[in-house]
Amino acid sequence: MDVNAAVAAAAAIAGLMTGVIAMLAFRWSEREQARPTRTSLHTDAVLPPGVDTVLSVLRSSAVVLDEGDTVVKASSAAYALGLVRGGRLAVDQMLQMARETRRDGEIRQVELELPRRGAGRGEGLAVSARVAPLGSRLVLLLVEDLTEARRIEAVRRDFVANVSHELKTPVGALSLLSEAVMDASEDPEAVIRFAGRMQHEAARLTSLVQEIIDLSRVQDDSPLDDAEAVPVDDLVTEAVDRCRHQANAKQITMATGGGPDLKIWGNRGQLAAALGNLVENAVNYSPVRTRVGIAGRRIAAPGGDLIEISVTDQGIGISEKDRDRIFERFYRVDPARSRQTGGTGLGLSIVKHVAASHGGEVTVWSAEGQGSTFTLRLPEAGIAARDRVIATDTEFEDDDQLYETFPDHIPAPEVLP
Numbered sequence: 001m002d003v004n005a006a007v008a009a010a011a012a013i014a015g016l017m018t019g020v021i022a023m024l025a026f027r028w029s030e031r032e033q034a035r036p037t038r039t040s041l042h043t044d045a046v047l048p049p050g051v052d053t054v055l056s057v058l059r060s061s062a063v064v065l066d067e068g069d070t071v072v073k074a075s076s077a078a079y080a081l082g083l084v085r086g087g088r089l090a091v092d093q094m095l096q097m098a099r100e101t102r103r104d105g106e107i108r109q110v111e112l113e114l115p116r117r118g119a120g121r122g123e124g125l126a127v128s129a130r131v132a133p134l135g136s137r138l139v140l141l142l143v144e145d146l147t148e149a150r151r152i153e154a155v156r157r158d159f160v161a162n163v164s165h166e167l168k169t170p171v172g173a174l175s176l177l178s179e180a181v182m183d184a185s186e187d188p189e190a191v192i193r194f195a196g197r198m199q200h201e202a203a204r205l206t207s208l209v210q211e212i213i214d215l216s217r218v219q220d221d222s223p224l225d226d227a228e229a230v231p232v233d234d235l236v237t238e239a240v241d242r243c244r245h246q247a248n249a250k251q252i253t254m255a256t257g258g259g260p261d262l263k264i265w266g267n268r269g270q271l272a273a274a275l276g277n278l279v280e281n282a283v284n285y286s287p288v289r290t291r292v293g294i295a296g297r298r299i300a301a302p303g304g305d306l307i308e309i310s311v312t313d314q315g316i317g318i319s320e321k322d323r324d325r326i327f328e329r330f331y332r333v334d335p336a337r338s339r340q341t342g343g344t345g346l347g348l349s350i351v352k353h354v355a356a357s358h359g360g361e362v363t364v365w366s367a368e369g370q371g372s373t374f375t376l377r378l379p380e381a382g383i384a385a386r387d388r389v390i391a392t393d394t395e396f397e398d399d400d401q402l403y404e405t406f407p408d409h410i411p412a413p414e415v416l417p
Contacts, residue, residue, distance in 0.1 A: 047073060048135050061143040063089060064134060065098050072138065081114070081125065083143060097131045098139045107132045111146070126150045155329075162330040163212060166345075170205040174198055211346040215329070218270050218353050229381035230271055232262040232296040232307060238272050239279040239294065246280070250288045258296030264307050265381035266358040274354040274362075275309060277347035278374045282313035286371075290314040298380060305380045306360070312373045318366040326364065327352040351376070 047064065052073065055062045061078040063071060074084045082090060089095045097108045107130070114125040126146040134140040177198045184190035236256050247254055264271060275294075282292045293312040298305050318326060325331050330345035348362075351374075355362040360378035 047138070051134065058142070059144075061145070063141040063143070065089060065102075065139045065141065067102065067137050069095060069098065077145075078143065081127070081143065081145065082116075083141075089141070091129075094129050094131070094141055094143075097129065098141060101131045101133055102139050105133050159329055162345075166208055166330060167205070170201045170208070173201045174205070177201065208346075211350065214273060215346055215350050215353070218273075218350060218357065226267050226269075227265055228268060229263045229265055230268045231260065232258045232264060232309060233260055234268075235264075235272055235275050235309070236294050236296065239276045242276045243280050243283045246283050247292070250283070250286070252283055252286055252288070253291045255291055255293040257294070258309070262296050262298060262307050263381040264358075264378045266378065270354045271358070271378075274351045274376065275311070277351050278311040278376070281347060282311050282315065282372070282374075286313045286315040299377070306377045307380045309376045309378075310373055311375075312371065314371040317368040317370050318364070318372055319368055323364060323366060327362070 051064075055064070055073060055075060058075070061081055061083060062073070062075045063078050063083060064073040066072050069089065071084050071087050071089060078084050083094070084090060089098065091112070091114065093110065093112055097110065100106075101108055109128065109130040111126065111128050114127055116124060128144045128146055130142045130144075132140050132142075177194050181191055181194045181198070184194065236258055240254050240256060244254070246252075279292065279294060286292060291314060294309065295312075296307060296309045299308050300306075327348045329349045351362050355376055355378065358378050360376065363375050363377070364372060365375075366372035
């Protein structure tokens with residue numbers, strides 16, 4: 001009897017201990033699951049409430065570091081700039097700032113030049129870095145990319161400097177010529193000669209001021225404010241009329257083409273100025289007794305059909321090294337020749353800006369000694385008929401003659417039934 005009682009008591013004790021052990025194991029398991037892992041220590045859970053939401057809407061690149069300089073949180077922009085690599089802050093100057101801020105709690109700010117990611121990426125990135133404490137253990141780093149702002153500021157400074165230089169040249173020439181006229185007051189032939197030079201410089205000054213005004217206007221005005229469906233034929237006719245006198249003086253034939261159903265949506269004045277500048281350049285830089293062609297056509301594009309207007313000349317052409325810079329303000333391939341033709345260096349800048357503001361582009365093909373083709377591609381307005389190039393110049397009686405003149409640059413005529 002005593003043995004059975006002892007066995008029962010031992011079994012009860014064993015069962016109790018098993019239950020206690022199971023309960024302890026369950027509690028330990030729950031505690032282990034709730035305990036932060038090495039990975040979870042670097043997630044959003046350690047950030048103060050609301051910080052993650054604020055960082056997600058900031059335009060600046062954001063990086064949060066813990067007391068061990070490990071990246072707790074980083075925005076996608078921070079990775080794109082190359083600030084974070086392998087879970088660590090990759091810029092030593094910023095890391096040193098973060099450590100000093102963690103030590104004394106002071107906010108620090110500095111501007112740095114960072115190399116671009118990858119080789120051969122051109123100039124570095126200009127950034128402004130600001131470090132501030134975030135709670136008791138974390139440090140917040142905000143980095144603003146200033147590269148584009150610096151570039152725009154440099155362009156503005158160059159523009160002001162170039163305008164000042166370009167204006168000084170004709171103004172100085174007018175001043176000297178006026179003195180020459182006064183000194184030659186008793187020599188009628190010299191007065192006439194100097195007066196002619198003064199008229200030339202005055203015309204050049206007027207053209208420069210007008211193009212500066214035009215460039216300022218197309219930068220400030222939205223093309224959609226006065227947008228309308230503009231027929232390509234009207235733009236071509238206006239551009240040809242604008243340059244007809246110069247073309248006749250150099251015996252240059254103007255070959256025009258474009259279907260009457262081709263229309264562009266935009267500001268009529270800006271579009272006319274852009275095409276007029278292209279045609280004027282083609283005439284000014286073409287030798288005597290050559291041809292300039294202006295052709296329009298429709299091309300298919302994923303976002304909708306585009307209207308393509310090409311201006312082709314048989315001029316001196318543009319070298320490869322100058323081709324990428326010809327759309328810069330005041331840039332001239334040949335400054336001496338440009339001044340002879342009255343060029344200001346702003347015409348192609350206006351063309352590029354008008355094309356961009358209308359949702360299009362301007363491209364150039366050129367080879368030295370073979371001529372150039374400038375092409376405007378702009379969104380089409382409305383529904384147009386079949387694509388076709390129709391010659392309107394009297395020397396070109398049909399499409400075949402126009403195509404044979406510029407076989408490399410003007411699309412072949414479509415054979416209609």
